[in-house]
Structure formats: C-alpha cells, structure tokens
Amino acid sequence: MVVSGTSPQEREFRSWLLERLGQYLRRSVEEIDTGVPFAEYxxxxxxxxxxxxDIEDDFGLYLEPTVAWDYPTVDSLARHLAAECVRRVTGPLGEER
Structure with missing residues (x-):
C-alpha cells in the first residue's frame, strides 16, 4: 500500500511494520489496516x-515503551520513526550534523 504524501523512509517503515505485525499477529499484511490501533488487533x-x-535491532532506534500509546497505529508509528531518523541526522534544530 502506497500512501500519497509520505516520504520514502516513512513508506519503508510502514512496510516493515506491516510485515512484522503480520508475524506477531499471525495475519497476512493485506489483513492489517494501517489506521487501526494496534490494540484492536x-x-x-x-x-x-x-x-x-526489533526496531532497535534493525534500525538502531531506541523507543520508550510509551511510544506504542503515543503512536498507536502503523501509519502514526511509521511517521514518527521517519521523523526520528531525520531528527537524529539533522539534530533538534534541523541543522545538518
């Protein structure tokens, strides 16, 4: 599923999250709606x-456990992960490191 207006990195995270959730939930990727909260699944x-x-292992991003409640869907978490990657590269003020 390609969502318009998203960055390539956000689409990569969305795809990765769908695949991983499919494994955890024992569902096909096609059965997972990216806008439905994780808890509903x-x-x-x-x-x-x-x-x-897994996110920390595969992408080197440490996330606080509360992130699952702050970003409770595939779409919102993918957006957050992409933004976090940009923030780590550019710094908190958007300046190239």
Missing amino acids: GLDSVAALSLFG
Missing part, C-alpha cells in the same frame, strides 16, 4: 516491547 504490551526491540 490484540497486540499486547509484551508484543509491543518485542516490536520495539
């Missing part, structure tokens, strides 16, 4: 922590 806190561990 039955993703519990243990699975969310595992997901964030």
Whole structure:
C-alpha cells in the first residue's frame, strides 16, 4: 500500500511494520489496516516491547515503551520513526550534523 504524501523512509517503515505485525499477529499484511490501533488487533504490551526491540535491532532506534500509546497505529508509528531518523541526522534544530 502506497500512501500519497509520505516520504520514502516513512513508506519503508510502514512496510516493515506491516510485515512484522503480520508475524506477531499471525495475519497476512493485506489483513492489517494501517489506521487501526494496534490494540484492536490484540497486540499486547509484551508484543509491543518485542516490536520495539526489533526496531532497535534493525534500525538502531531506541523507543520508550510509551511510544506504542503515543503512536498507536502503523501509519502514526511509521511517521514518527521517519521523523526520528531525520531528527537524529539533522539534530533538534534541523541543522545538518
């Protein structure tokens, strides 16, 4: 699924999240709506922590456990992860590091 108005990095995160959630939830990627909250799919806190561990391992991004509640959908989390990557490269004021 390609969502217009998104960056390539956000689309990459969305695709990765869909694939990983499909594994955790034992569903096909096509069954997961990127705008539906994780909790509605039955993703519990243990699975969310595992997901964030995978994000840290695969992308080097450490996330606080509360991120799952602050960004409760694939779309919102993908957007946050892409923004976090940009922030880490450019710094908090948008200046190139």
